[in-house]
Structures are given as C-alpha cells and as structure tokens.
Amino acid sequence: MLNKELLENRLNRIVNLYDNLDSLIDKLPVKLPNGAKNQIKKIIFGNKEISEIISGLKERRPPxxxxxxxxxxxxxxxxxxxxxxxxxxxxxxxxxxxxxxxxxxxxxxxxxxxxxxxxxxxxxxxxxxxxxxxxxxxxxxxxxxxxxxxxxxxxxxxxxxxxxxxxxxxxxxxxxxxxxxxxxxxxxxxxxxxxxxxxxxxxxxxxxxxxxxxxxxxxxxxxxxxxxxxxxxxxxxxxxxxxxxxxxxxxxxxxxxxxxxxxxxxxxxxxxxxxLDFRASIHLMMTTRIDKAVRKISNLIIKAFAVASTTVAITPIPFSDIAVLVPLQLILIIFIAYLSGADIDKESAKEFLLSAGGVGALGYGLRTLAQQGGKALNLLTPGAGSAVSSALAFSGTFSIGKAAQAYYIDKKSKGEVEDIMKNANEETEGK
Ligand SMILES: Nc1nc2c(ncn2[C@@H]2O[C@H](COP(=O)(O)OP(=O)(O)OP(=O)(O)O)[C@@H](O)[C@H]2O)c(=O)[nH]1
Ligand SMILES: [Mg+2]
CATH class of the missing domain: 3.40.50.300 (P-loop containing nucleotide triphosphate hydrolases)
Known part of the structure; x- marks a missing residue:
C-alpha cells in the first residue's frame, strides 16, 4: 500500500529532476541539435502550468x-x-x-x-x-x-x-x-x-x-x-x-x-x-485519498506538458520541432514513471517512447521518425521547420502521457497499452 512517506519521496524526486533539468536533458537518449537544449528548458521553465505544479509540490501545506x-x-x-x-x-x-x-x-x-x-x-x-x-x-x-x-x-x-x-x-x-x-x-x-x-x-x-x-x-x-x-x-x-x-x-x-x-x-x-490553492490541494490529496493523488498529479502533469508542447509548434526554431518535442515527451514519461515509483533509466524511457505507446500516440510524425532511427533517436536530421501542428503536438504528448500512465501507474501490459493507443490513434486519424 502506498503511504504518505513513499509518495513524498516520489514527489521530491520529481522536484529534484525539475530543479536539475540540465542534467536530466543531458542524460536523455537523444542527440540534440545545437540550441535545442535551451529551447527545451525555455519551454519547460516558461510553462505556467508546469511551474505551478512544481511549486505546489515543493510548498505543499495544510489547507x-x-x-x-x-x-x-x-x-x-x-x-x-x-x-x-x-x-x-x-x-x-x-x-x-x-x-x-x-x-x-x-x-x-x-x-x-x-x-x-x-x-x-x-x-x-x-x-x-x-x-x-x-x-x-x-x-x-x-x-x-x-x-x-x-x-x-x-x-x-x-x-x-x-x-x-x-x-x-x-x-x-x-x-x-x-x-x-x-x-x-x-x-x-x-x-x-x-x-x-x-x-x-x-x-x-x-x-x-x-x-x-x-x-x-x-x-x-x-x-x-x-x-x-x-x-x-x-x-x-x-x-x-x-x-x-x-x-x-x-x-x-x-x-x-x-x-x-x-x-x-x-x-x-x-x-x-x-x-483550493494548489499547495493546499496537494496536501489534502495526500492526507485523504493517497491512491487517487498519484493519478490526479499525473493527470495534471500530462496536461501541463501537452500545453507546453503546443509552444513547440508555434515557436520558430532552426531545427526540426521533433527535436524539441521528443525530449519533452521523454521527460514527461520519466516524470510519470517516477510518480509511479518505478526506477526508470534512459534506455527504458526511449524504449517506451519508440514502442507501442509512444509511436502509436504521436501518429505519423513520430512513426516516420521511428522508422528512420529505431536504433538511436537521432534528432539531428535536418529540420523541416514546423511540421507538427499545435493540435497534433498537444494530442500527441497527451496520448503519450496517458500511455505512460496506463503502463507505469495502472500497470497495464505493453500489449494493452498498445491497444489503447491504437484505438486513440485511429480515432484521431479518422477525423
Ligand atoms: N445525523 C447526523 N448527525 C450529525 C451530522 N453532522 C453532525 N451530526 C451530529 O451533530 C452533533 C454535533 O456535531 P459536531 O460536529 O460536534 O458540531 P460542531 O459544528 O463541531 O459543533 P461545535 O464544535 O459545538 O461548534 C454530533 O452529535 C454529531 O454526531 C449529520 O450530517 N447527520
Ligand atoms: Mg466542533
């Protein structure tokens, strides 16, 4: 059974990852083009939802x-x-x-x-x-x-x-x-x-x-x-x-x-x-419905990253926007995994992103990428500018987050996650 102390440790680890974003990005299993790292940091630190979640986790207090x-x-x-x-x-x-x-x-x-x-x-x-x-x-x-x-x-x-x-x-x-x-x-x-x-x-x-x-x-x-x-x-x-x-x-x-x-x-x-103020809300979740707390916090993180992803599509960058989007999604997967208590290393995050959940979720864009670079996520491929629309960036990141949630938090098998994502993807493509 999850207790408050365990959850506290997990939340502290997430805060830690955020506070040391530089080293987290350096450890991602991707080769980033010049300038991409700064772009990723700018997007994450500039996102109001993400920073509110992190300060809520840091400064949680009784209502x-x-x-x-x-x-x-x-x-x-x-x-x-x-x-x-x-x-x-x-x-x-x-x-x-x-x-x-x-x-x-x-x-x-x-x-x-x-x-x-x-x-x-x-x-x-x-x-x-x-x-x-x-x-x-x-x-x-x-x-x-x-x-x-x-x-x-x-x-x-x-x-x-x-x-x-x-x-x-x-x-x-x-x-x-x-x-x-x-x-x-x-x-x-x-x-x-x-x-x-x-x-x-x-x-x-x-x-x-x-x-x-x-x-x-x-x-x-x-x-x-x-x-x-x-x-x-x-x-x-x-x-x-x-x-x-x-x-x-x-x-x-x-x-x-x-x-x-x-x-x-x-x-x-x-x-x-x-x-309530988010700092108080986190405290309340942790003292009343701790099992729901993990899911609620992960939902908030997924949504915040999905919103952050839309910035990728609207910011002009001198390299492929996939080069920024993929690392963002990897960081999201790592956050969700940590929240679930899993110890995830960079290889498993990469494997996750390239496997069922990830590829299924982002649809065409990422599938092409996976075909090109299944062995190593080589994001140095010359960029085609903004190939991903805001809507696709949002729904792609959102689905990847949900896939990670299904896999790490709800402990669904890869096969089940694959099915969930296939359905979600067919729905999106059918539109
Ligand atoms: N049936 C029923 N009884 C209730 C309910 N809420 C409170 N009670 C009863 O009403 C009595 C007073 O409840 P308390 O919670 O002590 O009321 P309080 O507002 O804290 O009162 P003070 O501390 O004196 O201001 C207790 O006997 C409770 O069991 C309710 O929703 N239904
Ligand atoms: Mg009373």
Missing amino acids: RLIMVGRTGVGKSSLINAIFGKYIAKTSPVEIGTNQLKRYNYESDGDILFEVIDTRGIAESSTESLTTAEDDLKKAIEDFDPDAILFLSNATERARMDEDVTYIKSLYEEVGTQIPLLTVLTHVDNLEPSRIKESNQYTDSKKKNISDKKLQMENLLKEFEVACSTVILVSTYIEWNKENPHLLSLEEQKNLIIDFDGRYNIDELVDFLENN
Whole structure:
C-alpha cells in the first residue's frame, strides 16, 4: 500500500529532476541539435502550468479554512467524515475579544486542516457583531484562508435565512476572491429519516435532498451570494464508543466506525481539491485519498506538458520541432514513471517512447521518425521547420502521457497499452 512517506519521496524526486533539468536533458537518449537544449528548458521553465505544479509540490501545506456555522451544525463531524476517522483538534486559541477560535485538526502528528471557527459571531448579539467582525477581518488578513466553508443544517429551515444573512455580510467583509462553499449538513435526517445508509436512499429522499439544494441556491441568489457552490452531505458516523469527544486522545485515535452513514463526502473533497490553492490541494490529496493523488498529479502533469508542447509548434526554431518535442515527451514519461515509483533509466524511457505507446500516440510524425532511427533517436536530421501542428503536438504528448500512465501507474501490459493507443490513434486519424 502506498503511504504518505513513499509518495513524498516520489514527489521530491520529481522536484529534484525539475530543479536539475540540465542534467536530466543531458542524460536523455537523444542527440540534440545545437540550441535545442535551451529551447527545451525555455519551454519547460516558461510553462505556467508546469511551474505551478512544481511549486505546489515543493510548498505543499495544510489547507486553511474558515468554518462558519452554529454549534452542532457538524463542523467537527465534517472533518471526521472527510478523513474517515476521528480527528482531534488542538486546544483552540481565542482571537481578539470575542469567541473567534483558531485551531488545527491533527492526526499522527500531521496537521490536516488549519481552521478559524467563527461560530461565536453568528450566535452573538448585534451589538458585539461589529467588534467581532473587525477582529475577524484582522485575523483573516494574517490567516490568508484558502476557502470559507459555510455550514447550515438542512433540517432547520427557519435558521437558513439568518445563516445566509450572516454569511453575506461576512463574505463582503473578507473579500469575495476566496472560494465560498455552502455545505448543508444532516441530510440523512431529511425524510424518510429512518434511512441512514446512503446506498439505500429512496427516490423520495433524493428528491427532498435536491429540493433542499435548490432552496438554498435560491436563497443565496436572493441575498446576492450566488457565487457559492452548494453541497449537501451527511457526516453521520457511529463510533464503537459513546461520547467520543470525552475520550482521551489515545482512545480517540483508536475509535472504529461502527456505522457509516456518510453521504456525498467525495463530492465535497473533489470541490476542495479543485478549488483550493494548489499547495493546499496537494496536501489534502495526500492526507485523504493517497491512491487517487498519484493519478490526479499525473493527470495534471500530462496536461501541463501537452500545453507546453503546443509552444513547440508555434515557436520558430532552426531545427526540426521533433527535436524539441521528443525530449519533452521523454521527460514527461520519466516524470510519470517516477510518480509511479518505478526506477526508470534512459534506455527504458526511449524504449517506451519508440514502442507501442509512444509511436502509436504521436501518429505519423513520430512513426516516420521511428522508422528512420529505431536504433538511436537521432534528432539531428535536418529540420523541416514546423511540421507538427499545435493540435497534433498537444494530442500527441497527451496520448503519450496517458500511455505512460496506463503502463507505469495502472500497470497495464505493453500489449494493452498498445491497444489503447491504437484505438486513440485511429480515432484521431479518422477525423
Ligand atoms: N445525523 C447526523 N448527525 C450529525 C451530522 N453532522 C453532525 N451530526 C451530529 O451533530 C452533533 C454535533 O456535531 P459536531 O460536529 O460536534 O458540531 P460542531 O459544528 O463541531 O459543533 P461545535 O464544535 O459545538 O461548534 C454530533 O452529535 C454529531 O454526531 C449529520 O450530517 N447527520
Ligand atoms: Mg466542533
């Protein structure tokens, strides 16, 4: 099983390869024409997507959330539900003169989330609201949150208006650039409330859930906070011991799920992964769904390299663009292989590129090249300028990345990869 430390090592190796791109290019099994190396470096270092991924990997850190919601709405339960275990929080630090609290949720010495909890404000009187909001504003400037999570109980219609009024004023106060997610909790208690297993939800329950979603969306629109996504969840978990919050840290750590009534938590985690700052998103992936993390990161890398490849076609270069494209693709293959934990040497990257996956993927351009230079990738062949169009460069690199993913990460056989690529290629050529 992949653990966090193993994945950390792999990510560090990729960062290392990127930071030592010169020596990586020197080790590629290709003979580069003069100037090609600089061109390759320029394209990789100049690509915004690639550099964002690398700095995200380097500077990964826990997500910083503001959690807004009344006592009992399910803020702590939501964190437990995300991780599928009982997560202790550090003793809260009070901020300012009010009940604003800041704390971390931690597990095995790792900080999973840093949170500012504003529940005190929502429940305090209007007189103290102004001071509280000033305090909050200051706290948020230091905290620099990745997202605001606004929780409201789906079964308490009467309070939803009040909650939305509060979130509106808060959101205007702190700046609307921060992603705002509205989470309606306790949906397991919507009728028929006796059904707690999410896979047993009846059509009528699902209808009640979607009605509730619509209701909240309309309310947010009415209050002009329409930018918020609304996700409905149940965070309901029964642990093997009563009153888990009263147990010692050690006992809490050993709690086991007796009954799992969670609903729609994956959608919520997806939202966070896609909307948080990338540094926080990587951390979240690594602490929640580590097996998916590898695939997600590899998807991002493939896409970024595919985008980078399009630059090859539009930049005038004094040699064949294949001379730049092929090394880019080799580097992509090496990154994917490292991400999978494989130790790939230059010969195997070359073999991969020339075999099923690679040749199939780039289609005609590379196939010709393979016929010419199967023994050594000799890219010194006089160039024909821009022979590869942006679209072909993109789809070629994208397919090669996918082939590498199928082979190294999904452990498909060469034959299977070949089939996948043949199909993809026929589709492209058929168009
Ligand atoms: N059925 C059901 N119960 C929930 C759900 N979310 C929370 N609860 C229960 O509601 C109670 C309060 O939940 P907490 O997660 O402690 O609420 P909180 O927002 O952290 O409350 P404070 O820490 O006091 O602000 C607990 O008994 C939870 O088990 C849910 O989605 N469904
Ligand atoms: Mg709590």
